[in-house]
Amino acid sequence: MSNQVDTGAEPPAAVGHGHGHGHGHGPAAPASARVKKLLLILLAPLALVTVVGVAVLYPWGQPDPQPAITVGTPVHGDVTTTATGPCLSPGDVQVGAPAEDTQQCLTVDVLLSDGGAAGQTIRKIMPLEPSTPRFTAGDAVVLSFAGDDPRNAESYQLVDFQRGLPLAALAALFAIAVVVLGRWSGLAALGALVLSFAILVLFVLPAILAGENPLLVAICGAGLIMFIALYLTHGLSARTSVAVLGTLVSLSLIGAISAIFSAAASLTGLDDDTSSLIAALGHGIDARGLLLAGVVIGALGVLDDVTVTQTSAVWELRRANPELGWRELYAAGVRIGRDHVGSAVNTLVMAYAGAALPVLLVSSLSGVGLGSILGSQDIAQEIVRTLAGSIGIVAAVPVTTVLAALIAAREEVPTPGSRRSD
Numbered sequence: 154m155s156n157q158v159d160t161g162a163e164p165p166a167a168v169g170h171g172h173g174h175g176h177g178h179g180p181a182a183p184a185s186a187r188v189k190k191l192l193l194i195l196l197a198p199l200a201l202v203t204v205v206g207v208a209v210l211y212p213w214g215q216p217d218p219q220p221a222i223t224v225g226t227p228v229h230g231d232v233t234t235t236a237t238g239p240c241l242s243p244g245d246v247q248v249g250a251p252a253e254d255t256q257q258c259l260t261v262d263v264l265l266s267d268g269g270a271a272g273q274t275i276r277k278i279m280p281l282e283p284s285t286p287r288f289t290a291g292d293a294v295v296l297s298f299a300g301d302d303p304r305n306a307e308s309y310q311l312v313d314f315q316r317g318l319p320l321a322a323l324a325a326l327f328a329i330a331v332v333v334l335g336r337w338s339g340l341a342a343l344g345a346l347v348l349s350f351a352i353l354v355l356f357v358l359p360a361i362l363a364g365e366n367p368l369l370v371a372i373c374g375a376g377l378i379m380f381i382a383l384y385l386t387h388g389l390s391a392r393t394s395v396a397v398l399g400t401l402v403s404l405s406l407i408g409a410i411s412a413i414f415s416a417a418a419s420l421t422g423l424d425d426d427t428s429s430l431i432a433a434l435g436h437g438i439d440a441r442g443l444l445l446a447g448v449v450i451g452a453l454g455v456l457d458d459v460t461v462t463q464t465s466a467v468w469e470l471r472r473a474n475p476e477l478g479w480r481e482l483y484a485a486g487v488r489i490g491r492d493h494v495g496s497a498v499n500t501l502v503m504a505y506a507g508a509a510l511p512v513l514l515v516s517s518l519s520g521v522g523l524g525s526i527l528g529s530q531d532i533a534q535e536i537v538r539t540l541a542g543s544i545g546i547v548a549a550v551p552v553t554t555v556l557a558a559l560i561a562a563r564e565e566v567p568t569p570g571s572r573r574s575d
Contacts, residue, residue: 188564192394199401200380206373211356212363218434225297228268229315230275232292236260240280257281261288261311263296269303277311286314338386345382352378353450361446367439368408371446375404375453387461392468395560396460399553403456404449407545411448411537415441420534444534451504452542455497459546460553463490467557471564482558483551490550498543509535 240258261277279285288294293315300308331339357374361367379400387393415422422440423431431438467486471477477485512531 185564188391188560191560191563192391192398195398196394199376199398203373203376203380206369207356207377210360210365210370210373212359212365215363217359218362225299225310225312226268228265228296228298228309230263230265230294230296232261232288232290232294233264233274234262234290235288237281240278259285259288263294263309263311265296268298273304275306275309277306277309279311342386345385348381348385349378352381357446357450361438361443362434364438367442367446368412368449371449372404372408375449376401378453379404379457383457383461391560391564392464392557393461395464395557396457396553398556399460399463399549400453400456402552402556403460403545403549404453406548407452407541408445408449410544411445411541414537414541415444415534418533418537420444420537421530422534424531424534444538448538448541451538452545455500455542455546456549459490459493459497459549462493463550463553464557466490467554467561471561477562479555479558479562482561483555486554486558487551490554494547494550497546502539502543506535506539 237257237259239255257280258278259281261279262274263277264274265271288311294311295313295315296309297312298309302308328343331343333339335342352374356377357370360370360374379397383393383397383400387396420441422442422444427438427440427443431440463486466489467482470482470485509532512535
């Protein structure tokens, strides 16, 4: 049997899908003892560094940060009636002004459902402006209480709608869809998603708010998420371990490129949201590090998809033709990954472009020219975020493929009918 790989069509057994987002591979075959030993040597130090980093960066025993700016207590209520008319308080009379020139206001009566004045109805009058939400009778709303007397309507501000029920319904629909399609694998993926969110809330956010370097926190948090999510979703196998290695290398590359070019472009990271955060905390925070942390965490999910697909493809190629050497495995695996890279990069770019759409619209209205728009702080940081993440995704294909090829080539492929203990 020849060791040469046809450069044309890919072997049918190489992948179980055309695009790569749905990992159609079956259970991984047990790894040989030497492959297990090699992966343990490579992964154990990285896992130890991740755990130690999380333990060192976590704000043990530190009090929760208190906001420097007083934030109102949320109070829930239901809109009973609304009316639109001139902005006049009861008893006021406006003389001499045409009706069309009178400032229009929205009068909203809200029945409070909790707080110190639960069961009482308050009235709020708000100027009708393009940015004013259009409340109607029956809306479930959120008010902000920041006064001393809960019975005084002036102590409340009408700030938002209640969204708990539709969000919970959407989350339930998502969970049902994942479990129905993925069954036990889908259930494992949901568990990994919950644990990933818990790491963000219980480690990443408290550590950054406590003043730790955001980039170091993001790298350690992303590493912990990666170990837990990949192994829980795809199982303890050699090819999952290779995907972990490829993801770690690619994340490190993304962090390094982001740091270099954000410094070269003099990005401060001080956008509106970060400035509001600093004002609320009352002390400084590494805004550029926060930008870099967002790049690392944002790219993690796409890297998961790319690295798992590449390792699965290489393992299937090896199983289909045990005589393939690591060079042939690498060449065939990279060909499989090319189409996947294009779609993965497009996914990342569109995700960041969608998140930055309001900024893009505002910048396009400035009329200062495309060069000035692209060089502005808000747009430039999105460009660095997008391109650094995309470079990491592109690099993940050859990096993960070569790691998978080197390790899979050392794997003992059992002959039909033989058995091997894990």
